Amino acid sequence: MKSLEELKAIREKMQGKVGFRKEEAEGIRVVVGMATCGIAAGARPVLNAFVEGVAQAGLNDKITVTQAGCIGLCQYEPIVEIIEPGKDKITYAKMTPDKAKEVIEKHLKGGQVVAQYTLSM
């Protein structure tokens, strides 16, 4: 390494990775239901789509993608909850990786809830 720029490049590449080991997650939390029902309905590709999408968008500092167990609405799996401090929890149902990309674009980046994917009972 011969320059500070190179050091900075490595730091930026690694910060998302290491910064994710924070004790208290601040900001937005994306919680993917990953119980047996969720996995059977295809939650893992959805989870991975969120992880990758958030990283690509460079939002690791602000958004934590994590998993949870079954919330009891197995017929709507894969379920994704987006929890933002000070706002109502948004629950998306029957998610797919493509829908995940849309939610990242519109909701996480743009702040617009993608109403047609939300759980409406």
Added chain:
Amino acid sequence: MYRSHILVCGGTGCTSSGSAAIIDKLNYELAKNGLENEVQVVKTGCHGLCALGPIAIVYPEGTFYSMIKVEDVEEIVTEHLLKGRVVTRLVYDETIKNGEVKALADTDFYKKQKRIALRNCGVINPEDIEEYIGTRGYEALGKVLTEMTPEQVIDTILASGLRGRGGAGFPTGKKWQLARNLVQDGGQKYVCCNADEGDPGAFMDRSVLEGDPHALIEAMAIAGYAIGASQGYVYVRAEYPIAVSRLQIAIEQAREYGLLGKDIFGTGFDFDIGIRLGAGAFVCGEETALMTSIEGNRGEPRPRPPFPAVKGLFERPTVLNNVETYANVPQIILNGVEWFTSMGTEKSKGTKVFALGGKINNTGLVEVPMGTTLREIVEEIGGGIPNGKKFKAAQTGGPSGGCISAENLDVPIDYDNLIAIGSMMGSGGLIVMDEDNCMVDIAKFFLQFTVDESCGKCTPCRIGTRRLLELLDKVTKGQATMEDIDRIEKLCYYIKDNSLCGLGQTAPNPVLSTLQYFRDEYIAHVVDKKCPAGVCKDLLSFTIDKDKCIGCGMCAKQCPAGAISKTDYIAPGKKLPALAIDTSKCVKCGACIEKCKFGAIEKK
């Protein structure tokens, strides 16, 4: 991109409780469940809660698993990592009170801690330089080399008030300033690191080497720039194999990335580091002995002056600091003097790492701001004393330090306050003692250590400490007189005043401080021929209360000396004859007391 990281402690503590096997099993189970590209296993340094090892933390949730076994790994993978269901039975009790999992930072153990020297320990993979860079690693070195003059670096360290964490508390910036200014002949200067951590019970330097070796490398390079040195040496004991190998890996990676070697960051500054292994002699932690040992000679101290800043390694100006001291340096450069001086007391800034051991619930490594009281460390962070026993004293500074008694529990701990109450900071070993510890015996234990470790070069230390030990031995055997106590005190001061190096000068401290705070215990041994704590065997006798004894014979079965036999006395209301101890055969091991369910055996 991994969605989850599982950090497993690979420090010496957790490694000896089996963390390597857990890492293997984790990798196997993750592959079996097809999760190897989603979940990353990271081997880290020490988290500090060694008593609960092996430890693993799952992020981003921050779930803290403690005391895990290889058999538990499958469940962690299939339940938590695959399905997101935390395995609550394995979660550290304190993080899950009232049914809710709380953040580790909110637990009593971590709440009052402020981790600077240990900031990366347990958080990054010490064998991956990029993880260190990701936590702003080597940014301080870059800043120093491109934006600061050596004088500015020294001024910053001086203004921060950083003092040597190895024990004596000499201002670090002052050391650097002397090494830079006293000799300016353009010749070679050296930067050395004292990683010869020898105090019984202290292991913070090992933890930094194992958990964050690049912090040391970066700080030594900064010191090199400040004083004008291009070569550094780390003197570390060979008994720290994990630390040595991680440091070796770190140095190689730093060279590969051009952060050690020639023309660092294209600024024309050259710096490299070599490792020198010590054979574990305690005296080699003394600076002149350490440098003599690096030179390839027998590790013996020499008189000062000349101080190392003038004539150190190979007779050249040398800066020698301890590992924990160095670990603070990059943080001071990055975060500024104001940040650092906002922590601590008037004359002791920043934090100090303590290795908690002895009679305490949370054995481990803690880093607290200077000025924290012993009570906070013992009762809150340490979780108090096991089995409801009473606090009697804490020993700081190892064989060079002294005891802090209960009356000083609320003294804010810093360099000067500890000296004022007859102890010293030392490297930060903190051994807690309860009412079952005999203070004469403790003094004898530490003195035995210094007698064994005295290098023999000067007479006051070589012969004086041995005579002192013999006098203490007389006390613990009940053969001493009150005149002997006076002799002990006189000899202590003689050794302190006349020894060549720090080892001898501080060796009598454990005796003097116990005499100061627990003189009545010494007197009990001498006058009453009793050991109040029931430790000194020569002053104990074991007897069976014949009216409490039911004659079950459990004690006799346990006795290794065959000293217990039946009598012909049957107590009223009992069916079998009572037993008695033949004191001429009794070896006073205490095995019988542990077995007796009826409290019939007494130790006096």
